[in-house]
Amino acid sequence: MARKPDRNKFLESLNNAVDFFEDYSHNLYNNVIAISHNDADGISSLQIIQNLLHKMKLNYDYFIYNRSVSWANYLSGILPKTPGNKTALIFTDVGSNLAELVPIIKNRKEHFYILDHHEVDYDLVLDELPENLFFVNPTIFGFDGLDHVSGATLAYMFAKKINLSIIKQGWLAVIGIAGDSLKSMEKLQSFNKDIYQEICDEELVIDKEGLILFGNMHNSIKNSLKYSILPFLNGFGSEDDQKIKSFLDKIGINPNKKVVDLDQNEMQIIRKNTNIKLGHFAILPQKQGLLKFAFEHAILLNILSFKNISAAISIIQQKSITRYAKEIYFEYISSLSKNLKLLANELPRYETKKTIFIDAGNSKIPPSDWSDTASFTSVNELLEPSKMLFFGGLEKKTQMVKLSIRCSRKYLESDHKGVNQVINTIKQKLGGTGGGHKLAGGIRLSIPSFKLLMERIDKFI
């Protein structure tokens, strides 16, 4: 994984898939099924592919996969009853569970194109993949699926090779990048960086420099201090309006001024008095209000994907936000900042040499919020990045202990086991259900198993 990315080998595999798809779509395919993931990156990827299929005048259907059922179950409802090679399937931002998928694909005649940036769960020998599978995944060539290339970046690269005018849909790729990387734009690397540059050069997206208060870039400085989720500003986050207002009055900043309207001098003053940083963010010029801001647009899609997937798919095509979506967004952001404030200041914590356990079991944070609270704790580096975070506790409804487990990239760099490996070890030794990837995952355990885990936690890690 730490090996140097092999750009040429990866591009070769991408070009190979592109060539086959182009050839067959002229004379063989009469229908295409697009399947994507239920988050901002997945929905952006899907839109890019749909645009391409529309331009190619191909019939298509689309489906969203939320990983709650096995691929076998899911695909049994989607694949044609009589197998044939006139249907192609394109998976975007999903489909690297090859252990599950390869046996299914082997028994089908349809052609499968998988464009994914998640790590493969399988001892992959490229030459031994079924002939009807075109597998494009930069992580097998040493690229990082978060920092280097998003699902939408990959979909964009694929589609643009077939039809150059897809470049006009580049703003979709920027939403995907923002949603998956959760970083300001100057931190993009490799393919993400290259295509972001290209899309800015085409003026489809405008790159701006300013104070980074993600979650509320569209708002007044007063509200942004209160509801920024990246960074979460301990001391401002979820505090009383009056406290924030009087701070801004004291340093001579109009509390109602929009973050994007602050001048150099005002930004300088705010930076001197807080630890807010300057950075780059992306503006979508053809959209309005909150949707103008790529990061906020992506967060909205991530939220809607869980609550109401058809609203998510509809809003990515809209210029302006609906009242419904705006309310859901505000509710999400305000409870997240409230939860982060509780976590940073009040919740009981137990530390060992290598871990921090934060008990949310009897707190005001509902179990349905635990996973997102843990994720934003980790990306905000609110806790020592050299330790693995276990966040959760007793879930009253199920009488099981539910834990969200997170670690930072820094943590992995010093040769520690990733979250997925730790979860597998716990499952082997203590039972429970769960899974995840190297930075994030979750597990449910019985109360006695949890007690044993707490006693021996450093051994598991």
Ligand SMILES: [Mn+2]
């Ligand atoms: Mn993705």
